[in-house]
Amino acid sequence: MTKIALITGITGQDGSYLAEFLLQKEYEVHGIIRRSSSFNTGRIEHLYIKKAIRNMKLKRKIELHYGDMTDSTNLIRLIREIKPDEIYNLAAQSHVKVSFEVPEYTADTDGIGVLRLIEAVRFLGYEKKTKIYQASTSELFGKVQEVPQRETTPFYPRSPYAVAKLYAYWIVKNYREAYNMFAVNGILFNHESERRGETFVTRKITLAASRIAQGKQEKLYLGNMDARRDWGHAKDYVECMWLMLQHKKPEDFIIATGEMHTVREFCTLAFKEAGIELRWEGVGIEEKGIDKNTEKLLVEVDPKYFRPTEVDQLQGDPSKAKKVLGWNPMATSFELLVKLMVKSDMELVMKENKY
Ligand code: NDP
Ligand code: GDR
Numbered sequence: 063m064t065k066i067a068l069i070t071g072i073t074g075q076d077g078s079y080l081a082e083f084l085l086q087k088e089y090e091v092h093g094i095i096r097r098s099s100s101f102n103t104g105r106i107e108h109l110y111i112k113k114a115i116r117n118m119k120l121k122r123k124i125e126l127h128y129g130d131m132t133d134s135t136n137l138i139r140l141i142r143e144i145k146p147d148e149i150y151n152l153a154a155q156s157h158v159k160v161s162f163e164v165p166e167y168t169a170d171t172d173g174i175g176v177l178r179l180i181e182a183v184r185f186l187g188y189e190k191k192t193k194i195y196q197a198s199t200s201e202l203f204g205k206v207q208e209v210p211q212r213e214t215t216p217f218y219p220r221s222p223y224a225v226a227k228l229y230a231y232w233i234v235k236n237y238r239e240a241y242n243m244f245a246v247n248g249i250l251f252n253h254e255s256e257r258r259g260e261t262f263v264t265r266k267i268t269l270a271a272s273r274i275a276q277g278k279q280e281k282l283y284l285g286n287m288d289a290r291r292d293w294g295h296a297k298d299y300v301e302c303m304w305l306m307l308q309h310k311k312p313e314d315f316i317i318a319t320g321e322m323h324t325v326r327e328f329c330t331l332a333f334k335e336a337g338i339e340l341r342w343e344g345v346g347i348e349e350k351g352i353d354k355n356t357e358k359l360l361v362e363v364d365p366k367y368f369r370p371t372e373v374d375q376l377q378g379d380p381s382k383a384k385k386v387l388g389w390n391p392m393a394t395s396f397e398l399l400v401k402l403m404v405k406s407d408m409e410l411v412m413k414e415n416k417y
Contacts, residue, residue, distance in 0.1 A: 066090045068144050070131065070179070071152030072124070075257045076197070078105035080150055080300040085109065085120045087304075092144045094129035094153065105257050131175030138182045145188070148307050150195045151179055154227075157261060158201060159369055161223035173226035173233075180237050180245060189243045193307045196234045198247035199227050200292070200318070200376045210292075210379040213249070213316055220371040235314070244312045248303055251318035251378040254399060255296040256406035263325055264293065264403065267332045272407035274360055275336035278414065281360055285367025287326045287349055290375040294319045295394035295402070305387040318378020319391050328400065329361060335404035 067084050071077045072093025084091050095103060108114040109124055127144075129136045131153045141149075154172045155161060161168040176196060183192050203211045204220035219225045231247050238245045258265035263284070273279035294317075302317045326342065329351065333340045339354040340361065351361025380391040394402075 064088065064090050065147045066092070066144060067148045067150065068092045068094070068141070068146035069150045069152060070094045070129075071154065071197070072126070073102050073105060074152060074156070075105065075255060075259060075296050076253075076300055076303075077150075077152050078257055079255070079297050080152070080303060081106055081109060081124055082118070083300050083304060085122055085124065086118065088121055089148075090122055091124040092140075092146065093124055093126050094140065095126050096130055097128055131171045131178065134178040134182065137178055138185060141182050141188070141192070142186055146192055148193045148195070149179065149183070150197075150303060150307075151176060152197045154197065155223070157259075158221045158223045158373075159367070161221050161226070162370055165222035168222050169226045169229075171226075172223065173229035176230035177233050180233065180243070184237065184241055184243070189241050193244040193312075194234070194246070195303050195307055196230055196245065196247050197303075198231050198234075198249045198314070199224070200249060200251040200316075200378060201373060202228055202231060202249065203376060204371075204373050206373075206375055209375065210318075210320065210377040211316065212379045213314060213382055220373050221369065224373075238312055244307070246306050246312045247314040248306055249314060249316045249378075250299055250302075251292040251294065251316070251376055253294045253296040253299040253317075254403065256403055257296070258403070263289075264328060264332075265407075267325075267329050268400070268403040268407045269411070271329075271332045271336040271338065271404060272411040273414075274333075275338055275408070276411050278411060281362060282329075282351075283362055283364040283367070284325065284329070285363065285365070285369070286372055287329070287363065288324055288374070289372065290322045290324050290377070292318045292320065292322050292377045293328070293396060293399060294391070295399050298390070298393040302383060302387065302389050305383075305389055309387060313386070315383045315387065316378045316380055317383055317389070317391075318380045319396070320378060320380055321396055322375060322377035323396055331397065331400045332404050333360070335401055336408065
């Protein structure tokens with residue numbers, strides 16, 4: 063029997079990889095998209111092109127529906143029509159810094175939105191039919207109490223985003239216990255890719271390094287260079303979302319590589335991949351990244367990118383996912399991740415040069 067999946071946030075980084083993954087597994091895939099005044103389906107566009115569909119040997123297409131996490135009647139109607147076996151809730155205002163600017167909207171979408179979704183499933187009487195995956199986050203750990211962070215590490219959120227996601231985490235756990243639903247939290251650490259949004263630090267760096275290397279940008283301005291993150295590749299992580307819903311019992315899992323690097327390290331490596339050797343001078347807001355060959359100043363700190371409360375270091379322990387789900391946390395190494403992102407951005411910027 064063909065399985066039916068509903069993906070919220072299908073136009074985002076993870077949504078696009080997950081849609082591909084599920085189509086390859088011959089799922090019928092439905093996605094919720096938001097009405098936008100400009101084009102917002104670029105990441106899933108290839109799933110409509112006949113040649114790409116043939117190359118990927120896809121038998122099915124995705125079906126898109128307008129909707130929003132802030133609209134409960136829309137969610138109820140869509141779930142009633144689609145009758146999904148699996149819901150992957152990836153929709154969110156996902157930018158931590160932006161959540162300080164739009165805290166109420168972030169709480170509504172990322173927190174109460176999850177309640178709307180899970181309650182819609184319960185209200186329709188699909189508790190036994192529909193499994194739910196919730197996109198939880200390492201940001202829940204915030205002000206770190208233990209390194210590395212495990213499923214048992216206490217939470218200490220440090221942004222309106224993380225606080226909203228904390229509510230979502232607990233409402234999922236509560237519905238699982240109260241109504242015996244198959245609803246799980248994937249506590250995913252940072253995962254990046256060639257499709258990562260351009261305002262997240264990794265993509266901002268790989269795009270800037272590519273533009274600087276091709277003479278299209280003068281300088282890169284960054285915030286906290288000392289922040290440390292556990293960065294994996296999004297393509298590897300969406301597989302784990304699926305594995306969690308195939309597991310015999312509903313459980314929460316940490317998904318991470320287990321390695322941690324600073325923003326500075328990411329930057330050094332990305333510029334190196336783009337053909338530029340950086341040397342660092344100064345500390346804090348005085349820190350500068352200088353081209354070793356030309357002595358040109360290429361990277362500077364701008365305090366406007368600092369956050370009112372920062373998460374200094376995140377490093378996950380993926381042993382449970384490895385042992386129980388058989389997932390490979392190091393399928394893409396840190397070095398390969400940076401290489402893939404820079405390669406893709408170098409090509410993208412090359413095309414920009416034409417216009
Ligand atoms: P993106 O920001 O790339 O994508 C977010 C998606 O949510 C987009 O499709 C966006 O639509 C959609 N969306 C935003 N607000 C709403 C709303 N009100 N109603 C419906 N849809 C909405 O995020 P990622 O793909 O990187 O992340 C996926 C999920 O995983 C998010 O929930 C994120 O918080 C979480 N997460 C991500 C991690 C990461 O490192 N990437 C780590 C841990 C958790 P549109 O395209 O129209 O803007
Ligand atoms: P994060 O990702 O906040 O971890 O949230 P982001 O890439 O935005 O920041 C990572 C770290 O880099 C520092 N930083 C900068 N960040 C941005 N965006 N821009 C800069 O110029 C810059 N300079 C330094 C930040 O201060 C931070 O410490 C991501 C999102 O995908 C969330 O949705 C997800 O839940 C978490 O990862 C896990």
